[in-house]
Amino acid sequence: MNRQFERLSFGQRVRTMLTVDFRRMFKSLLVWILIASCLVAPIAITVMVEMMEGTIPTDPQTGEPGEPIEGFDSAWQIIGSVMDMEAMGSMPEGGEAAGGMAAMEMDITSMCNINMLYFFIAVLVCIFIAGDFRSGYAKNLFTVRAKKTDYVISKTVVCFVGGALMILAFFVGSLLGGAISGLPFDMVGFNGFNLAMCILSKMVLVSIFVAIYVVMAVVGKGRAWLSLLLSFGVGMFLFMMIPMVSPLNATPLHLLLCTAGGAMFTVGLGAVSNTVLKKTSLV
Numbered sequence: 001m002n003r004q005f006e007r008l009s010f011g012q013r014v015r016t017m018l019t020v021d022f023r024r025m026f027k028s029l030l031v032w033i034l035i036a037s038c039l040v041a042p043i044a045i046t047v048m049v050e051m052m053e054g055t056i057p058t059d060p061q062t063g064e065p066g067e068p069i070e071g072f073d074s075a076w077q078i079i080g081s082v083m084d085m086e087a088m089g090s091m092p093e094g095g096e097a098a099g100g101m102a103a104m105e106m107d108i109t110s111m112c113n114i115n116m117l118y119f120f121i122a123v124l125v126c127i128f129i130a131g132d133f134r135s136g137y138a139k140n141l142f143t144v145r146a147k148k149t150d151y152v153i154s155k156t157v158v159c160f161v162g163g164a165l166m167i168l169a170f171f172v173g174s175l176l177g178g179a180i181s182g183l184p185f186d187m188v189g190f191n192g193f194n195l196a197m198c199i200l201s202k203m204v205l206v207s208i209f210v211a212i213y214v215v216m217a218v219v220g221k222g223r224a225w226l227s228l229l230l231s232f233g234v235g236m237f238l239f240m241m242i243p244m245v246s247p248l249n250a251t252p253l254h255l256l257l258c259t260a261g262g263a264m265f266t267v268g269l270g271a272v273s274n275t276v277l278k279k280t281s282l283v
Helices: 009-025 028-051 087-089 098-102 114-135 137-143 148-181 190-218 226-240 251-280
Strands: none
Touching: 009 114, 009 148, 028 114, 028 148, 114 137, 114 148, 114 190, 114 226, 137 148, 148 190, 148 251, 190 226
């Protein structure tokens, strides 16, 4: 008597793997620690920066006093800055777009904001996937009926959802931090709709970074430290684009561009991840 196993369709395989991965992710202590950190971080940053406002740091090499530390002007500044769309099109003698440079100044308020979460997401992706290879889960998975394409799709979707939740947690923390620090919630240069477009754009941008981190994670496999180093290195090249494509005064066009970029990166880099898994060993 010949026993035949039921052949699962592509949709059934992906749904099954997504169910398993979502269950595994949200039972992981790491995920909840990261989400909780994203909730607490803006509160701590806002309070700390407001306490340091006006303080004059000293250059450790020369001993000369530096520029006074500036605090946040509003509760929304930790989410992003307003981009001058007209100035973006004007190129002064230095060849730099004034509007773009205003959002990219390297000070404490421009670095300690929601954009740093894109590096937190690397921790989520790399440790989650490294755990699959260290524990032997990935090897056992691929020896049954799972396909590497299904694995890449599932990990990309699940980590995208995890990253989006981290963005939402940071947004809620920003509201709490602003209220605790007594910062104004006035919307200058943007409105509630723009703010919604900004948050949605940042959430969609997660897909670009997740696609990159998945590639680095399958290259590093069980070596989470290697995956993280590769992810941070590549992520730095795209870090400066985040405030430009998702400003506080974002429009549906920003969201559309982020969505298009996310789709292209997800499909293209997903194919790269799939090729890496097929061409290399699973240990």
